[in-house]
Amino acid sequence: xxxxxxxxxxxxxxxxxxxxxxxxxxxxxxxxxxxxxxxxxxxxxxxxxxxxxxxxxxxxxxxxxxxxxxxxxxxxxxxxxxxxxxxxxxxxxxxxxxxxxxxxxxxxxxxxxxxxxxxxxxxxxxxxxxxxxxxxxxxxxxxxxxxxxxxxxxxxxxxxxxxxxxxxxxxxxxxxxxxxxxxxxxxxxxxxxxxxxxxxxxxxxxxxxxxxxxxxxxxxxxxxxxxxxxxxxxxxxxxxxxxxxxxxxxxxxxxxxxxxxxxxxxxx
Numbered sequence: 196x197x198x199x200x201x202x203x204x205x206x207x208x209x210x211x212x213x214x215x216x217x218x219x220x221x222x223x224x225x226x227x228x229x230x231x232x233x234x235x236x237x238x239x240x241x242x243x244x245x246x247x248x249x250x251x252x253x254x255x256x257x258x259x260x261x262x263x264x265x266x267x268x269x270x271x272x273x274x275x276x277x278x279x280x281x282x283x284x285x286x287x288x289x290x291x292x293x294x295x296x297x298x299x300x301x302x303x304x305x306x307x308x309x310x311x312x313x314x315x316x317x318x319x320x321x322x323x324x325x326x327x328x329x330x331x332x333x334x335x336x337x338x339x340x341x342x343x344x345x346x347x348x349x350x351x352x353x354x355x356x357x358x359x360x361x362x363x364x365x366x367x368x369x370x371x372x373x374x375x376x377x378x379x380x381x382x383x384x385x386x387x388x389x390x391x392x393x394x395x396x397x398x399x400x401x402x403x404x405x406x407x408x409x410x411x412x413x414x415x416x417x418x419x420x421x422x423x424x425x426x427x428x429x430x431x432x433x434x435x436x437x438x439x440x441x442x443x444x445x446x447x448x449x450x451x452x453x454x455x456x457x458x459x460x461x462x463x
Contacts, residue, residue, distance in 0.1 A: 319352075
């Protein structure tokens, strides 16, 4: 039997909101809900595949020839209403910046797909730490930290461990990327920006994945329409509406910053 050994990993843990409440509704159509969940899970694998190829090219370029496609593709485990993705860290800071960018973008893509395509909302955490994963077991500090971040999120957002942000800000690595017109960008700017995903600091001081960053007009329009479909029937459900109102504020902030005021949702 091979010896089990933890390694340093980035781990993203996300939880589907409203799962338990759905089964408590007397009119719940669980078979229909199962079909929705299955389609949403398919979008998880699609998000991973859609975001894998460019990242492998960049990882090999900046991280060295020792990095393989298997290493830069996240491992995934799904149980009930929980999804876990992990990627093992490499031995240099540039590769780790790219790996974190990849995992963050995949998580953001999953979050957007769940909302815009299926009307499902997620909450989660992204952390770094020692971690072990095989076919039967997930174990380690990074898992516990990401779950704690998910619990602290409260609203439908994926919280990034503050130490992760600080770690890359401290490194002040300069990356030259020819596809960005030979511009030198610091990692803290480039890390999430290049592939369309940034982080934001919320009003409570927590960092969360800015999954709407870089989305085209039509995608923001779809996001608005799906959000309105969820808000309207829940106006008198205080426990639920507060979560949708957070997403509405976030949506409006992004649309305002992008100059898409017509896509903003009225708070009246």
